[in-house]
Amino acid sequence: MNYLVVFLGGGIGAALRHGVNVLSARFFGTAFPYATLIENVSGSFVMGLLAAYFAFKGDASQHWRLFLTTGILGGYTTFSAFSLDAVLLYERSEFALAAGYVLASVALSIAGLFAGIALIRQFS
Numbered sequence: 001m002n003y004l005v006v007f008l009g010g011g012i013g014a015a016l017r018h019g020v021n022v023l024s025a026r027f028f029g030t031a032f033p034y035a036t037l038i039e040n041v042s043g044s045f046v047m048g049l050l051a052a053y054f055a056f057k058g059d060a061s062q063h064w065r066l067f068l069t070t071g072i073l074g075g076y077t078t079f080s081a082f083s084l085d086a087v088l089l090y091e092r093s094e095f096a097l098a099a100g101y102v103l104a105s106v107a108l109s110i111a112g113l114f115a116g117i118a119l120i121r122q123f124s
Helices: 002-028 034-056 062-076 079-091 095-122
Strands: none
């Protein structure tokens, strides 16, 4: 059942992301990745709202938590999960670990993208 809940939420999140992509291109153009910036910031904001609500109110079922966070926000932006992980490390006073996680995530993700491009170029 958990997989179905995440699957359904992911579809909703992906549809929302597509809507933001279309509207952003229409209103702001495509010269700068406004859509991704909007999705990352708004997704992280909503993740903060949900994480705080779950932590302080605690009355949401596991299915609702999965549907909203892993599902909808996961389909909308994975940056929100990254942001939550970094903040949780910071909140636990693991400052060096939080900084290392942020730096490693950004640097290794960009390096991974370059590696994927290079690999395809090699075989094209």
